[in-house]
Amino acid sequence: MVAGVRDNEGMSTSTVAPTSPLRIGPHTVQPPVVLAPMAGITNAPFRTLCREFSEGKGLYVSEMITTRALVERNDKTMQLIRFDASETPRSIQLYGVDPVTVGKAVRMIAEEDLADHIDLNFGCPVPKVTRKGGGSALPYKRNLLRAILREAVTGAGDLPVTMKMRKGIDDDHITYLDAGRIAVEEGVTSIALHGRTAAQHYGGTADWDAIARLKEHVPEIPVLGNGDIWSAEDALRMVRETGCDGVVVGRGCLGRPWLFADLVAAFEGRTGDFVRPSLREVAGVMVRHATLLGEWIGDESRGVIDFRKHVAWYLKGFAVGSEMRKRLAITSSLDELRNGLDELDLDQPWPSGADGPRGRTSGNNRVVLPDGWLKDPYDCTGVTEEAELDTSGG
Secondary structure, eight states: OOOOEEEOTTOOGGGOOOOOOEEETTEEESSOEEEOOOTTTSSHHHHHHHHHHHTTOSEEEEEEEEHHHHHTTOHHHHHHTOOOTTOOSOEEEEEOSOHHHHHHHHHHHHHTTOOSEEEEEEOOOOHHHHTTTOGGGGGGSHHHHHHHHHHHHHHHTTSOEEEEEESEEETTEEOHHHHHHHHHHTTOOOEEEESSOTTTTTOSOOOHHHHHHHHHHOTTSOEEEESOOOSHHHHHHHHHHHOOSEEEESGGGTTOTTHHHHHHHHHTTOTTOEEEOOHHHHHHHHHHHHHHHHHHHTOHHHHHHHHGGGHHHHHTTSOOOHHHHHHHTTOOSHHHHHHHHHTSOTTOOOOTTOOSOOSOOOOSOOOOOOTTTTSOSSOOTTTTTTTTOOOOOO
């Protein structure tokens, strides 16, 4: 655990946004902070790290799980949905475009007690998802969205069903207000909106005004905001400016699992309690992260190899030479990782300007869609025939 340096320079209690507890079905999330599902990132080890820093406060969602893979009990998928005994509530995000398969997956989760909360992904912009009509492409087909939500809510029984989406496919095909109304009508418990279109991917600036408009449009259920939350101050500002009921944090916590400690402190009015770890403390978190991955995978080397993608995020802002960064990013054992870290100037304090964009920042991309997808926003004939043929394992 990072003790860190506490920093209250320039902060005051006037920055605190008063909030009510977020209610997701029977679950109370206080403070109203949610870890966004990220493929290859928000596995059980990373969720454990984030929860440790927040002392268990908040909601931590699994990686995106493909419904067909879950129904077929794909081995990799069954590992991805394993939760630590201390995780509560257990939260799974599902991706699917076939209402029947989505319904089967949700009923499986409910009947086998695999989770306590189900989130549906309508926000992923990557081509392998949108080319089949999934993720951020799907809400354009209003009737298909309604059918999926109806099957999910019906199959879930007492489990709450939420959804995460984007503004739309591009500026000419905005869908979030229609999708929000459909969600309310079909019994969805809350909605998270990423303030970008699919075409924007992760580029440009998130449109927080859209989050405010959605909140006004669907006052019946909680609305959570997502996009460009790089610090606890950003989260407070989003709540103040949009009126949203909570925040969903994705790329902002890459290499910064202690951001959740900051978020808890911020929403509790303790803005002087933000964590500013030294490089020595960051190195300790890096080793723990890699260790947890090895234990989860069941192989130390594979765990360290999986950890490699996190190295640059953890070291951002610190004075670490490019050759050492490359060396740390090709380690294959815990000893190799520890030895490399021990060679750094570990007494470096938290660097100014270390926060800010991390992860994918590409934008202005053409959205890959099924043939004829944009011809009619209501006609779904034939669009799901091949959508669930592949098992991606999440």
